[in-house]
Amino acid sequence: MAYSAEFLDQILSNAPDLVYVFDLTTKKNVYLNQEIGNFLGYTVEEIQAMGDQLLPALCHPEDFIRYLKEHNPELLELPDGKISEFAYRMLHKSGSYKWFYSREKIIKRTPQGQALWVLGLTQEIDQNVKIGNKLRRSNHTGNCQAELLQSGHYLKKELYELIASDHKIFDFVQESSLDGIWYWDLEKQEHEWMSPKLWTTLGYDPANMPHAPSAWQDIIFPEDLKVAMENLSQHLADPLHPYDQIVRYRHQDGHTVWIRCRGLAIRNKEGKATRMLGAHTDVTSLKEKEKELEKTKHLLEEMGSMAQLGGWEFDLATEKITWTKTTLNIHEADPGFTPSLATATNFYKPGRSRDTIQRVVKQAIEHGTSYDEVLQIITARGNERWVRAIGKAEFHNDQCVRLYGTFQNIDQQVKAQEEFKVFKRFFKQSGDLMAVLNEEGVILDINPCFVTLLGADNQKLAGREFVSLIAPSDHTKVFTHLLPATENSQFLKFEARLTSGRVIEWRITPDTYQELFFVIGRDITLEKKVKKQKAALNKKLAEKTRHLELMTTNMTDLVCLHNPDSTYLYISPSCERVIGYTVEELMPLSLYSLIHLDDVSTVRSTFHQPLSDSSSDQTNTQEIEYRIRNKDGSYRWVRSQSTMVVENDQVIALTSTTRDITTEKEIVRQMAEMDHLLIEKERYLKLVTDNMTDMVCLHKPNGNYLYVSPSAYRITGYTPDELMQHNFYHYFHPNDIPILKQDSFPPISDNLSEQSTVQEFEFRFRKKSGAYIWFHTTSTAVVVDGEIMALTTASRDITAKKVAERTSMRYQKQLQRSNDELKNFAYIASHDLQEPLRMISSYLQLLEYRYKDKLDQDARDFIDYSVDGAERMKRLINALLEYSRVEHRFEQCNAVELNQVIQVVQQNLAVSFQEHNVRLCCGNLPVVQGNDTLMIQLFQNLISNSIKFKSSDGVKIFIDVQEKPDFWQFSVKDDGIGIEKKYQTKIFTIFKKLNPHISGTGIGLAVVKKVVELHQGEVWIESAPEQGTTIFFTLSKARSYEDHESNRQNEISIASGR
Secondary structure, three states: OOOOHHHHHHHHHOOOOEEEEEEOOOOEEEEEOOOHHHHHOOOHHHHHHHHHHHHHHHEOHHHHHHHHHHHHHHHHOOOOOOOEEEEEEEEOOOOOEEEEEEEEEEEEEOOOOOEEEEEEEEEEOHHHHHHHHHHHHHHHHOHHHHHHHHHOOHHHHHHHHHHHHOHHHHHHHHHHOOOOEEEEEOOOOOOEEEOHHHHHHOOOOHHHOOOOHHHHHOOEOHHHHHHHHHHHHHHHHOOOOOEEEEEEEEOOOOOEEEEEEEEEEEEOOOOOEEEEEEEEEEOHHHHHHHHHHHHHHHHHHHHHHHOOEEEEEEEOOOOEEEEOHHHHHHOOOOOOOOOOHHHHHHOEOOOHHHHHHHHHHHHHHHHOOOEEEEEEEEOOOOOEEEEEEEEEEEEEOOEEEEEEEEEEEOHHHHHHHHHHHHHHHHHHHOOOEEEEEEOOOEEEEEOHHHHHHHOOOHHHHOOOEHHHHEOHHHHHHHHHHOOOOOOOOOOEEEEEEEOOOOEEEEEEEEEOOOOEEEEEEEEOHHHHHHHHHHHHHHHHHHHHHHHHHHHHOOOOOEEEEEOOOOEEEEEOOOHHHHHOOOHHHHOOOEHHHHEOHHHHHHHHHHHOOOOOOOOOOOOEEEEEEEEEEOOOOOEEEEEEEEEEEEEOOEEEEEEEEEEEOHHHHHHHHHHHHHHHHHHHHHHHHHHHHHHOOOEEEEEOOOOEEEEEOOHHHHHHOOOHHHHOOOEHHHHEOOOOHHHHHHHOOOOOOOOOOOOEEEEEEEEEEEOOOOOEEEEEEEEEEEEEOOEEEEEEEEEEEOHHHHHHHHHHHHHHHHHHHHHHHHHHHHHHHHHHHHHHHHHHHHHHHHHHHHOOOOOOHHHHHHHHHHHHHHHHHHHHHHHHHHHHHHHHHHOOOEEEEHHHHHHHHHHHOHHHHHHOOEEEEEOOOOEEEEOHHHHHHHHHHHHHHHHHOOOOOOEEEEEEEEEOOOEEEEEEEEOOOOOOHHHOOOOOOOOOOOOOOOOOOOOHHHHHHHHHHHOOOOEEEEEOOOOOEEEEEEEEOOOOHHHHHHHHHHHHHHHHOO
């Protein structure tokens, strides 16, 4: 938000501190607020008159030398945003020196980056310095020592001694201690001395407040305490980090006190911080002024927003453009948008607006010329908007350093002006009589049409009473309608004659805001005359209508008489029969409101053709067909003969005779469609049959051919003419003829009429070569009056399919026989192999027992290896036996309660659970259709697998289930070692072990996969190394063994290619 210079000067003039802007090149003050009079006794004008001799004349010589040697060089090198501090003495107008403390920062630089202007804020610290001097003198008089002994607090005594011995500490105290000081023992942090001033500022009795950090920490705002302690830690670690923050304390009466808290760490020879010295300054009043300033700023922003008035500034040194919030809103730019000179200029509409702004900105920079222009911009959202751009230039040393100004959205005002121009143009060019009256009814303005009609001069009419233009007999009407706007706020119409006798229809519109009346008049003199003539004609037509009624009452056609404008004058009673409307319903309607939209223009042009060259008393007749809407919403075709009734070369009426021809139209349309369909049907039938791959035939019920498609030659080797030489059955296999005659054409039922019966059958057909091929034929019996008149057949060669079916059946039987043999082999092999293994193991153990004293270590190791191998072979055989039994067990299928299954698994694995510290978390599981033993085996194998591949001393296993529409989805999750992605597809393979160092047969997860697939489910894994493993599987909600067997047989059929 850009503020006015007067507003800013008012704020700065009431600031409690001295505010100034100092030019480093000219050594002069660019700006001073009124506080200078309270500080030094001089007026602003007296200070400005001193020019560059201000500091040499008023600054203490010692401090002026320090300024030239130390402070001025520091200012020239001061970075942006940094603050420089300086304490010095200045000569008061009374002749005495006073101490001041200034904080300064650079606010403006030259284009080369050199410091140019300094903003300063000065406080008077003369009283603080005098107190410090007293403390220094007390070191020689001993008075301070007596006070210290009386106080009894060692930290207070130590502080006083430190102030007396170290001038830096004294400087800090005398510059900072405004509302109390404090001294903290960092080695014994429960000891902290606080001067009474802070407690009195906060409303507490110093005598009741302990010298401990808890005293102030209990009343500081918690969030501010956190900030203060963080700054303390950083200051103790880094002496260059200042301990300086503004915090809030809770006053004893409950209100908030803002305190600036500054501190300095006292360090020993080793650099360790042992004490903390600090000062407090009550800045509550400054904070309140900040709030007031923020409120004022917000108010100005709201006012600018309401007036659509924003501000802007262009700093030529930095080439930075600053827009206020309202200016951003007028441009419809994003809040974070930062304009440049180029982007700001590009908002102006190309052409006059952009050329003008570029020209006036250039003139302002070069010559200091102010500008005030009304231009058009195109906003960031593409909207065109009228704006008022005002700009002024600020020069320094004959060079423009800044442009600033205002920016206002005047789009509505400009458009209102344009609308007023349009109104004025309409007012002048309108063919109606228009006038503007004041509240007394006096003419303020009158349009040319009105002037022309009255035959008077515009200047003579302005200022006259409107009623003076009206015939005296109609004055009462005018007075009645020219009521005050508060009583009459509607558009009012009335007829009143002018003094010339012309009849005018007047309309008066009151403007309550401007207290005006807008009068519009339409000359209806001719219109009234025409109405009178029309009334006479209507009377004449009414007479003719009565005669017409007598003639048409009993006619079947619809007879109408209507005006040239298509309104009805007479309708015959037959209208209800023709279009469903009664005479009363049809009379208010217009002829064209009932005609189909597509026919309106044709009917209108036919009924309203120009009169032919003939005598004035004859008639002109036209005939046309069109569609008219029935009362039920449907459209009917009608044929109308229309006759124009002419009198004195003027059409005074139209008579029409209308007949419903919908049925006639429908018959013609159907006949045309039938002819077209027959032609198309013959063409498409020949096209289809000639190009079909199947053999299409038409023959009599006795089998004699009537038609054979050309495809017969490709399929049978016979041409159509050759096939048609014999009966249909002549080419059948002898064994198929009885079946076909019995099944192909069953007797026709009694209620079958004019429809067809379709049959499908397969048979063998003899080719011309003598070989037989299989046909699949679809036969359609064409039935008329319950009798089969003909047969159409479409035959397809399915010989290859029949061969494939026989081959598939043979493969299926072989596959079933192989599966049974493999199953029997698994039982036999597992039982027969175990007996020799038991014998080998037993004899090897017996051999070791009897000859253990005679065998060396190698021999005993060989025996152990053999026994271990036999045991592993035995486990593999048992696993193979178990794997082969899975499908056999599935035949015993029933409802399985999975919660009970988990209990059984926990009992079976109780020892393993205890040894490996297993924690099993399982939700409520559903009842599924399956085998109890297989379900126990499924969950036991999955849980055992998680225990086997655990990653630590304990293992967590989570079992969860989700219900899907047709199945249950289970998951078994552990926190084990996980599995790499490349091995995840191999873990369900039988005898596949990914880790040879972990015991097992590698068959557990293979059994899991087989059990899940037997239950029509799927199983998969999600895992990553060191992140655990989750095995998912699904089980159908209700699948019986019969369902499984049916699905398995289908899969076998598909695999065999049937």
